[in-house]
Amino acid sequence: MLIDSTVRNVVLGCLILGSVSGILGTFAVLRRQGLVGDTLAHAALPGVVIAFMLSGSKAPLILILGASVSGWIAMSLLSSALRTTRLDPGTVMAVVLSSTFGLGVALLSWLQKSPTASLAGLDKYLLGQAASLVSDQVAVMGILGAVCVILVALLFKEFKLLSFDPVFAKSTGWPVAILESVLTGLLLVSIVVGLNTVGVVLMSAMLVAPAVAARPWSRSLTGMTLGAAVVGSTCGLLGAGVSLTVPKVPTGPAIVVFLGVAVVASLVLRHERRARLPAWRRP
């Protein structure tokens, strides 16, 4: 073995997460769902805790399943509340986000006083801890990530239409509701896969920032998606590198700081370049 297995796990985990969340985040940003990811990440917490309470196991697949179920419930509540009430989407998201997370915290604190529960690893879902990734988790991340990427590649044309003109898609008889569920499901998978690496709070940046950084530089969806994957995985790699070399630096926050720098650099550079073009060529 050439490199230490911890190093390999952290680097691989951050690479997978960066690219997968970059790709799915692109669609979230284009569909103006920048904060849906944040809501789902918070809503995953009670699912993780309940899955652990029911199974007594901390196997990555079981916790991911729990997170997915509660994320899915939250998503259904969110969309049906938006359909039936006059409330603003932001209002409903804030309510869903805080109450599901609160439920998760309450359950977690209930577990903590029960002497039989070994909690190690569960609280990592809050802020994430890439350094504690084990090979099992990385393998699960890799498989689920690959499924996401393959499905996006297969349904690329459909997702494209859904992102830019859902009304037209519906009028031409596409199964819009099914496609939307698939896309949301994939988003959810990319979120729960990232939770133990970067945690609940920072997950939103993993989804949104790569797409925001890539957007001004490409006129095609393919370009933007690939660009977001590159930005996400590069920042993932850089963050992992810094946290492995500098002591006391947590991985998730390091990645997110790199992502923030990437967004600002992208927007400023783009602005500069545009300013230098002759007026008639400016878009």
Added chain:
Amino acid sequence: MTGPTIVALVAGLTAAGCALAGVYLVLGRRAMMADAISHSLLPGLVAAYLLAQGPNILAGTLGAVAAGLATVAGVEWLSRGRRLHADSAIGVVFPFMFAVGVLWVSLSFSNLHIDTDAVLFGEIAFAPIERLTWEGRDFGPVALWQSGTLVIINALFLLTLGKELKIVTFDETSADLQGVSPVRVKWALVTVVCLTTVVAFSAVGAVLAVGLLVAPVAVAQLLTRRLPVLFVMSLVVGVGASLAGHLLALAYDVSISGTIAAVMGGLFLAAWTVAPEQGWVAQWASRKRQAAKLKVQTLVVHVAEHRGTQSQSVENTLEHLVDELGWARPEAEKAVRRARDYGWIRLDGPTLELTDQGLSVARSIL
């Protein structure tokens, strides 16, 4: 005062202050701004503690408010003129601020007591312990002073700027004509929300601060459209949920802030169930009523179509409705019964006859 009483008081006052600040935030469709602000306070807090060389409350509050304002400015900068949706801008900015805060804490502040867990969940259970002291005298718990001041400040804010807030929220286009600057009013509101979030998050943590600001107003919005009622209801829901959540948390010995947030979620579900117009039960019932009414109208039109024709005695019977309209028998019976209740048809043996009222209904449809 006993410990639990102090905690209950702090929770209730914080909830009241949050509800007051939350109304116009939610009405202005800026609920998720609260999420952005509450997660961004950390770096401001760290910077202020660094400058003040210790956990000074006043410096911390100022630093955190500054960080909150910087976050809102950052979101505005990202979403202005660049065709970036505000949600995406928020989704980038607040994790960035939070990450900077966490990095800063873990790099230079490990010796100082900023616990990132406490930032997320708050420490309301410890509210009775931290006391305000002045020249050796004990003036009671700091959190009580903080939350009490918050309620007073927010109430004063609403009293002085209430009219302007109303104009900007409900009729922004005419605000300039009425001599009200939407930009200034917006920043005043954002500043108050930042201050509220700072106080709330030191008591109940970043995530519940969002819940306290938004959830009571959301519940009230489901139940009323009148502004004064909205205010009262938000206050009642916020304070009520806090006290109920506190009692529940004590009973089961679990996290107070988490339980309060979960109770708010439960209240939202309850309000969404029973709400008069927007509730799902009301909408389900009204859909049922619509469907039933449509059935009766179909029936009346059918009877009118065949009225006075040869086949009348065959066509206008219950049996025939089952055959021709493809209705199930109980369905047809129900429609006939309902049409009789409305006084639209009467039964002449097995034949259905329109009343005058039924005839005019059928004519108005045709």
